[in-house]
Amino acid sequence: MNIILVSDQLGKTRTISLGMTQIVICLCLLIGLGVGFTVILQNLLPSGMSSNIGLLGRQSEAHAQQQMYVRSSLDEMAIKLGQMQAQVQRLDALGGRLAKLTGMKPQEFMFDQPPAQGGPLVTSSQQEMSPEFLAEQLQHLSKVIADRNDKLIALETMLMQNQLNRDLLPSVAPVHSGFYSSNFGWRIDPFTGQNAMHEGVDYMVPEGTSITASAGGVVAYADKHPQYGNMVEIDHGNDIITRYAHASRLLVKVGQVVRSGEQIAEVGSTGRSTGSHLHFEVRYKGIAQNPVRFLQKTTS
Numbered sequence: 001m002n003i004i005l006v007s008d009q010l011g012k013t014r015t016i017s018l019g020m021t022q023i024v025i026c027l028c029l030l031i032g033l034g035v036g037f038t039v040i041l042q043n044l045l046p047s048g049m050s051s052n053i054g055l056l057g058r059q060s061e062a063h064a065q066q067q068m069y070v071r072s073s074l075d076e077m078a079i080k081l082g083q084m085q086a087q088v089q090r091l092d093a094l095g096g097r098l099a100k101l102t103g104m105k106p107q108e109f110m111f112d113q114p115p116a117q118g119g120p121l122v123t124s125s126q127q128e129m130s131p132e133f134l135a136e137q138l139q140h141l142s143k144v145i146a147d148r149n150d151k152l153i154a155l156e157t158m159l160m161q162n163q164l165n166r167d168l169l170p171s172v173a174p175v176h177s178g179f180y181s182s183n184f185g186w187r188i189d190p191f192t193g194q195n196a197m198h199e200g201v202d203y204m205v206p207e208g209t210s211i212t213a214s215a216g217g218v219v220a221y222a223d224k225h226p227q228y229g230n231m232v233e234i235d236h237g238n239d240i241i242t243r244y245a246h247a248s249r250l251l252v253k254v255g256q257v258v259r260s261g262e263q264i265a266e267v268g269s270t271g272r273s274t275g276s277h278l279h280f281e282v283r284y285k286g287i288a289q290n291p292v293r294f295l296q297k298t299t300s
Helices: 020-043 045-101 131-167 291-299
Strands: 002-006 013-017 179-182 185-188 195-198 201-204 210-212 217-225 229-235 240-250 263-267 278-284 287-289
Touching: 045 131, 217 240, 229 263, 278 291
Parallel strands: none
Antiparallel strands: 002 013, 179 201, 185 195, 201 278, 210 263, 217 229, 229 240, 240 263, 240 278, 278 287
């Protein structure tokens, strides 16, 4: 192989002859230089660049994980918020029922409207709340709402029980007209002329006047009695019974459930009676009570 060198300074050309050995040596030198240059580039220049690329990759991965955490936290808080909204709706309905049970007007509370708020603006230098803090507050508020719900339900149960108890107490007069012809207590017996205990009150009303149940209950007796005549006895529970005596006609049967104010008989003068009237008794644990005072106590 011949290499011709041309130079302006020398004014002539030179020829260099290379054999096969020299050519192989040159090629090896060129390959060695290329490999060395590649190794230098890999060991020196790319090291800083690769570290920067790795750092950027880790930062991107951390940012993606943070975004996933934020989305997950928001989803959890959204679910909790929906649960709390449902709990608040139940509390609103419960508040309306309690208002009715206690005799209050629902419009005085306006459960279906947000509470009125206002006041001057006072800013705070406190940093923004984190998702963790918001989730913690929502969890605490949810527990408080659940606790209030349980307590209000217990209160509603007590109020309803009291209402039922009042409905089962003799609080309604058994007749809607007439006057007392004989009160509860000691009196001169109209048949013997002796001092005797009168265990009820007598309503002097015309024969055939409707007799109504003083409270709801179950008919325990509906038949003719030697002294009471045609009599109805109603069991109101809690050891309380009422008796309606001297009726001309009975309209109920034993075991029948009656409501307060329901007609059960008609006034008459059967049994130990001097004329058309209703003998009305209230007994607690078998002991006669003053019906007038009893009714006044339950209706006050």
